Each structure stands twice: as structure tokens, then as C-alpha cells.
Amino acid sequence: MTTASPNGTSRLPRLSICIPTYNFGQFIGETLNSIIPQLTDEVEVVVVDGASTDETELVVREFQRLCPAIRYVKLPQKGGIDRDMATAVELAEGDYCWLFSADDIMFSCAIRTALNCTRGGDDVYLCTHGNSGFDLTLLAPDYPAFRRHKRSRFELDDPESRRRYFALAATSEAFFSFMGTIILKRAKWRSVPLNEEYVGTCWAHAARLLAIGKTSLTVTYLAEPLLTRRDGNDSFAGGGVVKRFALAIDGYNRIAEDLYGRGSEEAKHVQRVIRGEFGIRHFLWTKELTRQQPARESREELDRLAKRNFRNGRLRGNVEYLVYRLLPAAPVSLAIKAFRSARAQLRRLPARQGPGR
Structure with missing residues (x-):
């Protein structure tokens, strides 16, 4: 979403909150409620709806009426999380995109932190998250992705730095499994296309980032929780x-x-x-x-x-x-x-x- 600058010229947002969703109408209102109070004129919200059949559109449209920074796009057919995530980033206009789940809750001041850290210019900023129950009762305030839980910077195209990165990994979130912790530079993401071989795996976004890392990818681990993840609502577990x-x-x-x-x-x-x-x-x-x-x-x-x-x-x-x-x-x-x-x-x-x- 293009906004007007003080001198009257238009400018693109610095940060896009990208929310792919499917049939999360029950939850997405709480997610948007946690985001909207933090918005500035440097931030937009892009909701990509993968042809939901529930009340998702009604909920988002109501928020959109109150908050013009929200863009809502409903796709004509269900494409799956891999395509919907890629589409959300393609539709975004920000220099950086924060991938965000439609049932999680952003902590207060998280957007300010994201805007400040991305001024450093690295390709990916990896935050951490708290864990909450299905009712959003906070169960754990932080869930580290690395064995050494402190702010660190890595260059994945450098073999030594990459080996250190992999050796320090404590959870698969270090390998980008949880999209809510990923703030990425859109130009870097778009430097390689979506690999169709991974569409349907639920990890096409992770494969894309790791593939970019073989040529050039700087990752800063923030070691700071910016959201809480709602447990008991794993959309990947529907098949058992x-x-x-x-x-x-x-x-x-x-x-x-x-x-x-x-x-x-x-x-x-x-x-x-x-x-x-x-x-x-x-x-x-x-x-x-x-x-x-x-x-x-x-x-x-x-x-x-x-x-x-x-x-x-x-x-x-x-x-x-x-x-x-x-x-x-x-x-x-x-x-x-x-x-x-x-x-x-x-x-x-x-x-x-x-x-x-």
C-alpha cells in the first residue's frame, strides 16, 4: 500500500506483515487486533486468503473498513500454504516482509523492534516466540531456536559461518520452519523463484531461503520474542x-x-x-x-x-x-x-x- 509522505510524494512501506490464511476466521480477528495498534505509515498488512469457506472474509473486511493499511486478497481456489505464502510476499510492497500466522499474537512494540532492526540491512531477521495455550494463556515466554541464545549474525554463503549456524541450531525454527519468526528482505526472497518441487511439502519457504543461502544470505538471530504462538492449532496436523x-x-x-x-x-x-x-x-x-x-x-x-x-x-x-x-x-x-x-x-x-x- 503506497502512502503519502509529508512533502506530498508517494512512498512504499518499509515493512509488510504478510498473513496467508485458510479458514481461520475464528482466530484472525485476535491476530489483527494485536497488530493494528502498532501500525505506522511505514507498515502495511497483506492478508492472502486461500479461498476460505468460513467467515474469514467477513472478519477481515470489517477490520479493513476501520484500518486502510490492510489489504485483503481472496484467491479463487485453495492453493496450499506454500503457494499462499509465496503469493503474499509477491503482493507485498514493503522492503521487508514479516511472515505471520493468522492465529498467533504479536507482542506489543514488536513492529517498532522489526522496523528498527531491519535498518541494519540484513537479508533475514529471525526472532523467537512465546508459547501459549489454545486460549492464549501464556505457557512459556520464549522458545529459543539456537543453543546460544544471544543476538548473532551469520553469513550462510560462507562455509565456516554456515557450519557454525547449523551446529548451534537447537530447533527446526533455525531452519525457518515457523514462518512467524521470519522477517525477510523481499528483494532477496524474489531473487529465486518458488521451487515447484517443494510445493505441497509445507516447507517451500524454508527450502527457498536455504537455497538462497548457498549463494548469498545474511541472517541475524534477534534472540528476542516478538510474538506468541497458539499451541493446539497445528494446521499441518489435519491428516493425523x-x-x-x-x-x-x-x-x-x-x-x-x-x-x-x-x-x-x-x-x-x-x-x-x-x-x-x-x-x-x-x-x-x-x-x-x-x-x-x-x-x-x-x-x-x-x-x-x-x-x-x-x-x-x-x-x-x-x-x-x-x-x-x-x-x-x-x-x-x-x-x-x-x-x-x-x-x-x-x-x-x-x-x-x-x-x-
Whole structure:
């Protein structure tokens, strides 16, 4: 959205908040409410609706009536998150684009922070986020993406800097898995086209940024939470738990192998991070789920994913794979029930009184 400068000439926004959405009418109002009070004449909001069938359009149109900085584009057909995200950036006019989920909440002063930091001119600014419950009760104020949680700058086209970046990664958000933490330079993003091979993986944006990083990409890790993510509302989990595992395990390992080569240091770090997010406890719990819901959750597919996730030639991974293969589902079910029973009993106990209370 072009705005008028004090001397009467038009100017483009410095920052575009890009919100791809599909059937999030229940949530997007809260998201916009967290953004609008922070807007300046340097910022626009671009909502790309992937042909929602719920009340999304009605909600956004009402906000648009009150806030002219919002642009709303409803696409004629559902294209999926990969295309919708790319379309949002294409339609944006800002020098920088902040990709943002339609159900998350921006912290106060976040836009001011984004405007200030992007004056540094780097290609990507990676913030962190808090975690909230479905009702937006704050559960954790910060969720670091790196082992060393302090502001750092990396040049991913420099082999040494890239190796340090990958080695410090603590979660897949270091590899751009969560779009809400990504503030990117639009010109840099547009320097390569959308790779159709990754459309449908849910990670086309991550593959795009990492591919750019092989030639020229500066990333500043802000080590500062600028939003809170609403848990319990994972739009990638609609096909079931096993399919959600496959999205991450297959998707990210494929990107790493395609870009850096199987067995490369970068690919090993990606596997390490993904294995940390989908560990043995998650697999054992899901193994029990395949017993309870065989029509929805495939045991055969889970077995394949476990092999890919754990069989990495290292002792710990091989041991975890054996535990997964050898431990029957029933004991896992009993262990889960015992844990829940014990937790319920503990909650019934009176609070322990400490000194001075």
C-alpha cells in the first residue's frame, strides 16, 4: 500500500506483515487486533486468503473498513500454504516482509523492534516466540531456536559461518520452519523463484531461503520474542499424527540432502535437530496411537519414519530404534495410563507449605 509522505510524494512501506490464511476466521480477528495498534505509515498488512469457506472474509473486511493499511486478497481456489505464502510476499510492497500466522499474537512494540532492526540491512531477521495455550494463556515466554541464545549474525554463503549456524541450531525454527519468526528482505526472497518441487511439502519457504543461502544470505538471530504462538492449532496436523511426523522428518531431511548432500555436516545437523523434536518418547506414544486408531494412523508408515529418524549409524540412534522396535505397544499404553493416574493423584494432594508461608 503506497502512502503519502509529508512533502506530498508517494512512498512504499518499509515493512509488510504478510498473513496467508485458510479458514481461520475464528482466530484472525485476535491476530489483527494485536497488530493494528502498532501500525505506522511505514507498515502495511497483506492478508492472502486461500479461498476460505468460513467467515474469514467477513472478519477481515470489517477490520479493513476501520484500518486502510490492510489489504485483503481472496484467491479463487485453495492453493496450499506454500503457494499462499509465496503469493503474499509477491503482493507485498514493503522492503521487508514479516511472515505471520493468522492465529498467533504479536507482542506489543514488536513492529517498532522489526522496523528498527531491519535498518541494519540484513537479508533475514529471525526472532523467537512465546508459547501459549489454545486460549492464549501464556505457557512459556520464549522458545529459543539456537543453543546460544544471544543476538548473532551469520553469513550462510560462507562455509565456516554456515557450519557454525547449523551446529548451534537447537530447533527446526533455525531452519525457518515457523514462518512467524521470519522477517525477510523481499528483494532477496524474489531473487529465486518458488521451487515447484517443494510445493505441497509445507516447507517451500524454508527450502527457498536455504537455497538462497548457498549463494548469498545474511541472517541475524534477534534472540528476542516478538510474538506468541497458539499451541493446539497445528494446521499441518489435519491428516493425523503419523502424517505430521512425515511432513517434518521426510521434508527437512530431503531439503538438507538436496541442498548439501547426504552425509554432509549440514544434513547431519538437520537430522539431529529433527530427531530432537521427534524423539523416542513421541514415537512410542504414537506407536500406541497406531494400535488404537489403525484406520487413521499407519503403523507401517511410522516404522519407516522411525528407521529414517533413528538409524543414523550412531550408537544412541541405533539403541533408540531398537527400543522402538522391541517395546510392545501395550506396555506403552500402560505406562501412559500409570503416568496420568500418578499425575492426577499428585494434583489431589494439598500444597506443601514452605517456610514463611
